[in-house]
Amino acid sequence: MPDIVGTTDNLILGLTRATTSRALYPPSHPKVQGTVDEVCEALEAALDARSSHEITLLVVDDELAVDGEPWHRASVHCSRLVRAFERVAIERLTFSAKAGPEEIEGLFAGMVGRGDLDTTENIVLGKILGVGSSGDKSVDGEFLASLEGCMDGVQQAMGVLTLDADGAAKLERSVWQLIEATTREGRAFALLATLRSRDDYLYRHAINVCLHAIHLARAIGIQGEVLQDLGVAALLHDIGLEEMPDELLGRRGQLSDEQRSLLRRHPELGAAKLAGIHGLPQLTVVVAYEHHRYSDGSGGFPDVAGKPNLASQITAVADSWDNLVGMCAPTFSQREKLRFATNGLRRRSGSVLSPFLVESFVTLMEDRQIESLSAAD
Numbered sequence: 001m002p003d004i005v006g007t008t009d010n011l012i013l014g015l016t017r018a019t020t021s022r023a024l025y026p027p028s029h030p031k032v033q034g035t036v037d038e039v040c041e042a043l044e045a046a047l048d049a050r051s052s053h054e055i056t057l058l059v060v061d062d063e064l065a066v067d068g069e070p071w072h073r074a075s076v077h078c079s080r081l082v083r084a085f086e087r088v089a090i091e092r093l094t095f096s097a098k099a100g101p102e103e104i105e106g107l108f109a110g111m112v113g114r115g116d117l118d119t120t121e122n123i124v125l126g127k128i129l130g131v132g133s134s135g136d137k138s139v140d141g142e143f144l145a146s147l148e149g150c151m152d153g154v155q156q157a158m159g160v161l162t163l164d165a166d167g168a169a170k171l172e173r174s175v176w177q178l179i180e181a182t183t184r185e186g187r188a189f190a191l192l193a194t195l196r197s198r199d200d201y202l203y204r205h206a207i208n209v210c211l212h213a214i215h216l217a218r219a220i221g222i223q224g225e226v227l228q229d230l231g232v233a234a235l236l237h238d239i240g241l242e243e244m245p246d247e248l249l250g251r252r253g254q255l256s257d258e259q260r261s262l263l264r265r266h267p268e269l270g271a272a273k274l275a276g277i278h279g280l281p282q283l284t285v286v287v288a289y290e291h292h293r294y295s296d297g298s299g300g301f302p303d304v305a306g307k308p309n310l311a312s313q314i315t316a317v318a319d320s321w322d323n324l325v326g327m328c329a330p331t332f333s334q335r336e337k338l339r340f341a342t343n344g345l346r347r348r349s350g351s352v353l354s355p356f357l358v359e360s361f362v363t364l365m366e367d368r369q370i371e372s373l374s375a376a377d
Helices: 004-024 030-050 076-087 101-111 142-159 165-184 188-192 201-219 224-235 239-243 257-263 266-275 282-290 310-326 334-348 355-368
Strands: 054-060 063-066 090-096 123-127
Touching: 004 030, 004 054, 004 076, 004 101, 004 224, 030 054, 030 101, 054 076, 063 076, 076 090, 076 224, 101 123, 201 224, 201 310, 201 355, 224 282, 224 310, 239 266, 266 282, 282 310, 310 334, 310 355, 334 355
Parallel strands: none
Antiparallel strands: 054 063, 054 090, 090 123
């Protein structure tokens, strides 16, 4: 009996992997070629199982349907594919049996913003009318209000994370809105830093690190689903600090050995907490655990062997920058803050922070002439 369910699941998995790979690598990279080949093989197997010459994936009310039948599968890959479709306003995708590697790679390039996303001879797209078009906005009025709304969404989502998986999904949507907002308007990164209405330090720090990490990641070529996952991970990198006593977090001055040892447990506590929340990207656990590890693997905490993940290294740069800006005296001008934070970041460049990421980030800050460096001002 043909394995329709298994072959369809494999196709969905292949589509998700290929989209992620194309967001990270150029078309000539072996990982891209490998995932494209995987999709070609999975497509052929799915069509054979269905005795059909084409297969259609349709998104209806955040649910996936395959050849007109609801595909209620408890799979993270299924939900990721739906989100990928929605971000580029696709509601229908039809593959014919003749779809080849070149057309398939072009599809993924378009889905992650590295090419045109159009119907081809053997791949037919159905797009949602009206989505993706936006008129001019007043940067200091309507647009700024929309960014505040994004931040409100993040704050509300973080508040319900411990309740159920819906909180995790809401958080991902809020981070994606932040990514979309900073893509639409280049000044958004600076404008967000002027929103000073937040009182909670951990929340403001989380937002700053999330935005800095997204900014740096996009600059080095990370896009699509991976960028979203990284944004969520950066937002939650210090979630383990919520397990620390108030008197420790609010303490000024030098810590005792016992206090320092307790504080250094927050990456492990955060990773354990995130691992227990259904629906969050696996990268959140990795970044929470590794963001204080040295980029070359020579030290940091927790004390484990090996180099940290690239997402953890990006978050570490963003985290260090925001902490350095927070150390600036209230009397510092914006230019003095930029110089102080830049010098501090470069002193950590080498074993602690990746030199490539440090210089990339410093260049971004200097080129964009950021006027407001932190919401903590």
